[in-house]
Amino acid sequence: MYVIAHKTDKVMTCAEALEKVFDYIDNSTIPELTSEIEAHITQCLNCHERFEFEQLLKARINRAAKLHAPEQLKQQIERLIAARS
Numbered sequence: 685m686y687v688i689a690h691k692t693d694k695v696m697t698c699a700e701a702l703e704k705v706f707d708y709i710d711n712s713t714i715p716e717l718t719s720e721i722e723a724h725i726t727q728c729l730n731c732h733e734r735f736e737f738e739q740l741l742k743a744r745i746n747r748a749a750k751l752h753a754p755e756q757l758k759q760q761i762e763r764l765i766a767a768r769s
């Protein structure tokens with residue numbers, strides 16, 4: 685576990701950073717916290733890798749959700765039903 689000291693003598697631990705990283709990815713952190721998280725993940729390789737992984741994962745989930753959008757699925761089902769009758 686790494687502890688990174690900041691210029692402002694506030695310290696964000698890895699546990700705190702990882703706890704907030706999901707909010708950060710969702711853009712739902714307050715600006716103050718955003719800069720703290722950014723400062724941590726640029727200095728801490730551990731958290732940086734984790735952050736990149738989570739970001740990639742989220743992008744993949746979003747893409748998968750778009751590919752299997754409910755509307756598209758509905759149309760597919762309707763087409764299948766139409767083909768059967």
Ligand SMILES: [Zn+2]
Nearest residue numbers: 698728730731
């Ligand atoms: Zn860290």
